[in-house]
Amino acid sequence: MTDISWVREEIDKVDEQILSLISLRFKLVGEVGKIKQKDGRTITDKRRENEVMEKWISRARGLGIPESFVKSILPLIFSYSKMLELNPDEKRRVVILGYGGMARSLTSLLSLVGHEVVITGRNLQRASNLASEFRTVSMNMKDALKWGEFIIVAIPPAAIVSGFLDNVLPLARGKTLMDISSSKNYVFSFLEKASVENGFRFVSTHPLFGPSLYPVGEKIAIIPSSTSTNINDVIEFWRKSGLSVIETDPDSHEKAMSIVQVLVHFYMMGLSKAIDEISSEMGVNPSDFETTNFREVSKSLQRVNYLKDVIMEIQENNPYSRQVREAGIDTLKRVNEEINLKKGKENKT
Numbered sequence: 001m002t003d004i005s006w007v008r009e010e011i012d013k014v015d016e017q018i019l020s021l022i023s024l025r026f027k028l029v030g031e032v033g034k035i036k037q038k039d040g041r042t043i044t045d046k047r048r049e050n051e052v053m054e055k056w057i058s059r060a061r062g063l064g065i066p067e068s069f070v071k072s073i074l075p076l077i078f079s080y081s082k083m084l085e086l087n088p089d090e091k092r093r094v095v096i097l098g099y100g101g102m103a104r105s106l107t108s109l110l111s112l113v114g115h116e117v118v119i120t121g122r123n124l125q126r127a128s129n130l131a132s133e134f135r136t137v138s139m140n141m142k143d144a145l146k147w148g149e150f151i152i153v154a155i156p157p158a159a160i161v162s163g164f165l166d167n168v169l170p171l172a173r174g175k176t177l178m179d180i181s182s183s184k185n186y187v188f189s190f191l192e193k194a195s196v197e198n199g200f201r202f203v204s205t206h207p208l209f210g211p212s213l214y215p216v217g218e219k220i221a222i223i224p225s226s227t228s229t230n231i232n233d234v235i236e237f238w239r240k241s242g243l244s245v246i247e248t249d250p251d252s253h254e255k256a257m258s259i260v261q262v263l264v265h266f267y268m269m270g271l272s273k274a275i276d277e278i279s280s281e282m283g284v285n286p287s288d289f290e291t292t293n294f295r296e297v298s299k300s301l302q303r304v305n306y307l308k309d310v311i312m313e314i315q316e317n318n319p320y321s322r323q324v325r326e327a328g329i330d331t332l333k334r335v336n337e338e339i340n341l342k343k344g345k346e347n348k349t
């Protein structure tokens, strides 16, 4: 066997240098963050990011490093750099009620930014597991609600309206309670009514991202209710926690979601089924022949199948769902006719 240990030792030395340089870059970014905060500038500067990207690509090209490598690694560096620039001047006492994927995503972000975060829920062991992952703490629901200023309800919509919160909602009096449900209408009216009855402030939110860790730079929709009053503090809270905020109202949100979620998921569910059924009818295995597009689409379809319950819930509850699905079917038929018509014309010529 040829001795590879000396090459590995060299690789280890290079890796050490890479890490020291990354650490130096992060320190410099921290300085940029302080300057930006002093000047009231936003953390994300797309123009600068494009400029840095171009510099990297041209230097990498000279060194024989593929552009695709730069394009996959630099966005990661930007997103970690931006996390280091987050520094809210006002630390909030935030309670996260729930321990699922979105609770984990928001806990990663809010604890990293420096807010005080407490995890709670019916299952204290699960709450404590999530809390320890991000070096924060868990409490039982009553203590947590008494302690917190912002209560983020990160449990499924069906659980919110099931009566599960009946004993805890009165403890939210005087506090700000936010849900993160993507299907709004019935959760929104349930929590709005509860906020009037129990004297808390209800602001609905919809994080427009999946359960990823440290979702810096992602978008969150904020939907004020009749008990929200002035929501500037809520907007500031999310903005300074690194998310980009879109303020909207329930109806506009449902309309937008009927396209962004209902229509897209509907086509994807159909596509997934059609691929399976038609392939088996024809006796072929399409993944043996996968193209770049097919691979990308398959990845998205897998995600849709994995999130089927949430997706079905949105399909069932969005008030524009039926209208949009029917329009979607009409469009598919029209596209089909257009193709047939074109083919007919070609055959004649």
Ligand SMILES: O=C(O)C(=O)C[C@]1(C(=O)O)C=C[C@@H](O)C=C1
Binding pocket: 029, 032, 033, 043, 044, 045, 046, 048, 049, 052, 077, 078, 081, 082, 085
């Ligand atoms: O130069 C800046 O403004 C930075 O904040 C640094 C940096 C970077 O990592 O290079 C990070 C975020 C911005 O969107 C642009 C660039």
